[in-house]
Amino acid sequence: MSVILQANGINRIFQVGKTQVHALKDINMSIREAKLTMLRGRSGSGKTTLMNILGALDKPTSGDVLLRDKSIVNISEAKRDKIRRNEIGFVFQSVALISNMSAYENVEFGLRVAGVSGSERRERAEECLRLVGLGKRMTHRPHELSGGEQQRVAIARAIAHKPTVIFADEPTAELDTLMGLQVLSLFRTLTEDKKLTIVMTTHDPNMMELADHVYTLEDGEIIDER
Ligand SMILES: Nc1ncnc2c1ncn2[C@@H]1O[C@H](COP(=O)(O)OP(=O)(O)OP(=O)(O)O)[C@@H](O)[C@H]1O
Numbered sequence: 001m002s003v004i005l006q007a008n009g010i011n012r013i014f015q016v017g018k019t020q021v022h023a024l025k026d027i028n029m030s031i032r033e034a035k036l037t038m039l040r041g042r043s044g045s046g047k048t049t050l051m052n053i054l055g056a057l058d059k060p061t062s063g064d065v066l067l068r069d070k071s072i073v074n075i076s077e078a079k080r081d082k083i084r085r086n087e088i089g090f091v092f093q094s095v096a097l098i099s100n101m102s103a104y105e106n107v108e109f110g111l112r113v114a115g116v117s118g119s120e121r122r123e124r125a126e127e128c129l130r131l132v133g134l135g136k137r138m139t140h141r142p143h144e145l146s147g148g149e150q151q152r153v154a155i156a157r158a159i160a161h162k163p164t165v166i167f168a169d170e171p172t173a174e175l176d177t178l179m180g181l182q183v184l185s186l187f188r189t190l191t192e193d194k195k196l197t198i199v200m201t202t203h204d205p206n207m208m209e210l211a212d213h214v215y216t217l218e219d220g221e222i223i224d225e226r
């Protein structure tokens with residue numbers, strides 16, 4: 001079983017006025033390739049902070065993150081930017097689709113930003129929307145889609161540029177159980193068939209049963225791993 005992403009002694013301290021918030025304390029973890037890893041823990045335990053660091057959106061105060069054995073922390077901003085664009089996909093909790101664009105245009109626009117050529121954009125956007133089960137909803141705008149469908153458009157957009165690792169922050173929080181399970185079954189397909197690595201946060205015990213690995217955070221520390 002190969003490790004794709006490794007956190008070594010991660011600390012993250014936020015300075016708020018005169019006080020310091022020690023949001024992550026000596027985090028060590030190994031994310032396995034083509035597996036579904038979940039982070040759980042109370043509000044404020046550090047889940048989002050950790051994903052932002054693993055996904056190169058934020059830097060730790062100390063410690064290192066290795067992607068395929070290479071640091072993504074101690075490198076130039078230009079290189080970090082390239083990693084974010086090519087290797088990482090983010091699905092945020094508040095979906096953040098562009099409201100006056102169709103599902104297809106939302107996914108295609110993401111590829112345009114990533115610099116993918118025109119004909120390939122069309123092919124990949126359609127392929128990814130079909131993959132998330134929205135082949136018949138491509139021309140719908142976000143307000144013409146259910147919450148679960150919107151979340152799946154966001155997932156299609158996150159996978160369209162073929163990232164290595166996808167981070168999803170509470171992707172099922174605003175969905176009912178059935179829609180949440182649909183998103184999770186899509187994640188299982190993506191890890192098993194497409195060999196994508198997925199890291200997500202959740203509060204929902206129903207979802208945790210579907211994980212390959214679950215890390216529990218408390219006050220910025222990993223207190224359980226299974
Ligand atoms: N930019 C910031 N500046 C200062 N403190 C921050 C910042 N971001 C997060 N924190 C603090 O760090 C801690 C961890 O926050 P984080 O957002 O990672 O928690 P979380 O586990 O994602 O919570 P939730 O389940 O509510 O999303 C919290 O105490 C929070 O107040």
Ligand SMILES: [Mg+2]
Nearest residue numbers: 047048049169
């Ligand atoms: Mg959070």
